[in-house]
Amino acid sequence: MIALSLLVASLAGLSSAAASTHRLKERVAEPRNWIRLSAAPADQIIPLRIALPQLRFDELERQLYEVSDPDHPRYGQHLSKAEVETLVAPHPDSLGVVNAWLASHGLEEDDLERTPAQDWVTVRVPVALAEEMLATKYHAWQHADGGDVILRTTSYSLPAHVHDHVELVHPTTFFGHTRALRTTFRFSEVQDPPVPVSSEKILIPGSGITVDPSCNTTITVTCLKELYNAIGFQASAHNGNQIAVTGYLEQFANIQDLQTFYSQQRPDALNSSFKTVLINGGLNNQSAAEAGAEANLDTQFAFGLTFPTPATFFSTGGRPPFIPDIGTPTKSDTNEPYTKFLDFILAQNNIPQVISTSYGDDEQTVPIAFARRVCAGFAQLGARGTSLTFSSGDGGVGDGDPNPATQTCLTNDGRNATRFITGFPATCPFVTAVGATINVPEIAVDFSGGGFSDFFARPAYQHAAVTRFLDGLAPGTFAGLFNASGRAIPDVSAEGDKFGIIIGGQSFHIGGTSASSPTFAGFVSLLNSARLSAGKRPLGFLNPLLYSANVAATFNDITVGNNPGCGTEGFNATVGWDAITGLGTPDFGKLLSIVG
Structure with missing residues (x-):
C-alpha cells in the first residue's frame, strides 16, 4: 500500500476534486444523544468494510423458506456452505469495478480481506484516504452517556461508476449504541x-x-x-x-x-x-x-x-476503543x-x-x-x-x-x-x-x-x-x-x-x-x-x-x-x-x- 506519510500529503488537496466525481450514497441527520468532537486524525487507521451486492440473494431467500416450511417437500434439506456462498457471491462485474476502484487508490490484493463468498471486502486505510475515497469528512463522536467514542460521518459518496456495485460502506453513518x-x-x-x-x-x-x-x-x-x-x-x-x-x-x-x-x-x-x-x-x-x-x-x-x-x-x-487524545493508529477498529x-x-x-x-x-x-x-x-x-x-x-x-x-x-x-x-x-x-x-x-x-x-x-x-x-x-x-x-x-x-x-x-x-x-x-x-x-x-x-x-x-x-x-x-x-x-x-x- 502507499507509504502513509506520502499518502496523507498527497491527499491534502484532493477532497474537492473527488467530490465532483462522486454521487451521494447515504446521508443521515445528526444523531440524537451523540456529540460531535474533533475531526478524526488524518493518519488514524480505519477499517472500511465494503459490501458488494449479493447477486442471487432472492434465490437464497426462496430456498430458505422452502427448507423451513414444514409443508414443503424440501423441509429440512438445508443448504451447504458452498451452496450458500454461490447464491450470495457478487457479479464478476462488481468484483472488477470495485477492485479497479480500490487499485486506483493504491490498494492491491494483498491489502484486501475478503469473505469466502467475496461479498464483503475489508481494507485498513488512514482516515485521510477513507475521506478521499468516500468524499466525506470523519469526526470523533461520543455518546451522551459518556461512553463509546467512535469515528463516523453523516454522509458519504461513491464515484458514479462504482455506485451500483457497492451496497454500503461501513463504518460510516451507523450511530448505534449496542447494549x-x-x-x-x-x-x-x-x-x-x-x-x-x-x-x-x-x-x-x-x-x-x-x-x-x-x-x-x-x-x-x-x-x-x-x-x-x-x-x-x-x-x-x-x-x-x-x-x-x-x-x-x-x-x-x-x-x-x-x-x-x-x-x-x-x-x-x-x-x-x-x-x-x-x-x-x-x-x-x-x-x-x-x-x-x-x-x-x-x-x-x-x-x-x-x-x-x-x-x-x-x-x-x-x-x-478509539480515544481522541491518544490517537494511536492501531486502536480504531470501530466496526x-x-x-x-x-x-x-x-x-x-x-x-x-x-x-x-x-x-x-x-x-x-x-x-x-x-x-x-x-x-x-x-x-x-x-x-x-x-x-x-x-x-x-x-x-x-x-x-x-x-x-x-x-x-x-x-x-x-x-x-x-x-x-x-x-x-x-x-x-x-x-x-x-x-x-x-x-x-x-x-x-x-x-x-x-x-x-x-x-x-x-x-x-x-x-x-x-x-x-x-x-x-x-x-x-x-x-x-x-x-x-x-x-x-x-x-x-x-x-x-x-x-x-x-x-x-x-x-x-x-x-x-x-x-x-x-x-x-x-x-x-x-x-x-x-x-x-x-x-x-x-x-x-x-x-x-x-x-x-x-x-x-x-x-x-x-x-x-x-x-x-x-x-x-x-x-x-x-x-x-x-x-x-x-x-x-x-x-x-x-x-x-x-x-x-x-
Whole structure:
C-alpha cells in the first residue's frame, strides 16, 4: 500500500476534486444523544468494510423458506456452505469495478480481506484516504452517556461508476449504541430475604402441569423444565447437536461461576464446561471481578437447560476503543460487532444448530442498508440449518430505556416525531424474536419489547396471526406511532425475570428479555437433540414452523399484561399472537410430539 506519510500529503488537496466525481450514497441527520468532537486524525487507521451486492440473494431467500416450511417437500434439506456462498457471491462485474476502484487508490490484493463468498471486502486505510475515497469528512463522536467514542460521518459518496456495485460502506453513518438487553439485577442476599412459600405445587390451568411455588421467587433450570413440560427429557452428548450463545462488549462468561451454578441447579453437570471461541480480538477474562452478568446469564441457563449438549460461547470483540487524545493508529477498529461475528461463523464448515443473542440497538439508529445486509447474513445461517433467537428488547414499546416515564421515543430523522421504537436485530424477519413473561402462572412482563419494524415488511409466515391482532385493536389505536404493515415482534416468549444466577461467586437475580432468549433457545436445542437422535434434520430457521397452525396451537397463550412506553400503555396481551408475548411460551412436550 502507499507509504502513509506520502499518502496523507498527497491527499491534502484532493477532497474537492473527488467530490465532483462522486454521487451521494447515504446521508443521515445528526444523531440524537451523540456529540460531535474533533475531526478524526488524518493518519488514524480505519477499517472500511465494503459490501458488494449479493447477486442471487432472492434465490437464497426462496430456498430458505422452502427448507423451513414444514409443508414443503424440501423441509429440512438445508443448504451447504458452498451452496450458500454461490447464491450470495457478487457479479464478476462488481468484483472488477470495485477492485479497479480500490487499485486506483493504491490498494492491491494483498491489502484486501475478503469473505469466502467475496461479498464483503475489508481494507485498513488512514482516515485521510477513507475521506478521499468516500468524499466525506470523519469526526470523533461520543455518546451522551459518556461512553463509546467512535469515528463516523453523516454522509458519504461513491464515484458514479462504482455506485451500483457497492451496497454500503461501513463504518460510516451507523450511530448505534449496542447494549446487552437486560433490565435489572440485584444482589439476592441483600435484597431478597427468605420469604415463606407454600409447599403445594402450582397447577397451570388447563395443562395438568405443576410447578414448584418457589419459582415465583427465583427461576431455576428446574422451574423452566417444569413450567415448559420438559421434565424427564435427556439430551444427547453424542448425536452432533450443538448450542451456542454470543457475547459482545467485553462480557466474559466465567467458568468458576458456572461450576457454582451447576452445583446449585444442575449437579449432574458439575465439572463440565463449554468451549470459548474468540473472534475479532475477543477476550476470555476469567477474573471473578470481570464476570459478565449478561454472559453468565446466557451460558448458565442455555447450557444448564441443555446439558450434556456440547456448548460454545462466542466472545466477539468490536467495542470501539478509539480515544481522541491518544490517537494511536492501531486502536480504531470501530466496526459494529455483528458483522465480525457473521464473517467468522459463515466461514466455518461446522456451526451450532442453535445460537442465542441478547444484544441489540434501537432499529432507527441502524442505517437501513446496513440492517438489511446484516439480516441477509442471518438468512444465510438459517439456510444452513441454524436457529437464531434474539431478545426482543427491554423498553416495552419504547426506546430501550426500561423506565417508561423517561422514554423520549422520538424519531432521529430530523423530525423529532413521537414513535414506538423497535429493536434490531430482533426485527430481522430471518431470526426468532423472544419476548418475556413473569410469574407462575405466566403473565406478560411490562418491559417486554414488542411492536412493528419500520425497515422490514411483514413476512408471509406471520400475516394471518398479526392481522387478527391488528383487527382486534380499536380503530385509531396508536395512530401514527407504528407501522402496521411491518415485521412484527416478538414471535414467542419465555420467562424473563427473577432468574437466579452466579456472578463473581455471588448469587444474583437478573431479569430481561436477555433471559428469555437463551431460555427459548435451550428448548429448541432439546428439540433438535430429539430430532438428531431420530435421524432427522435440525429445525433451522424456526418462524415458518412456529406460525404454522398445528405448532402455534401448542404454545401457552399469554393473555394478561401490557408493555407501556412512549407515554402510552403499549400493546395488550390477547388471545393468539400479540405484540408483547408473540405466540406465547413453549410446551416442550407438545412440540416434541409434533417435531421430535
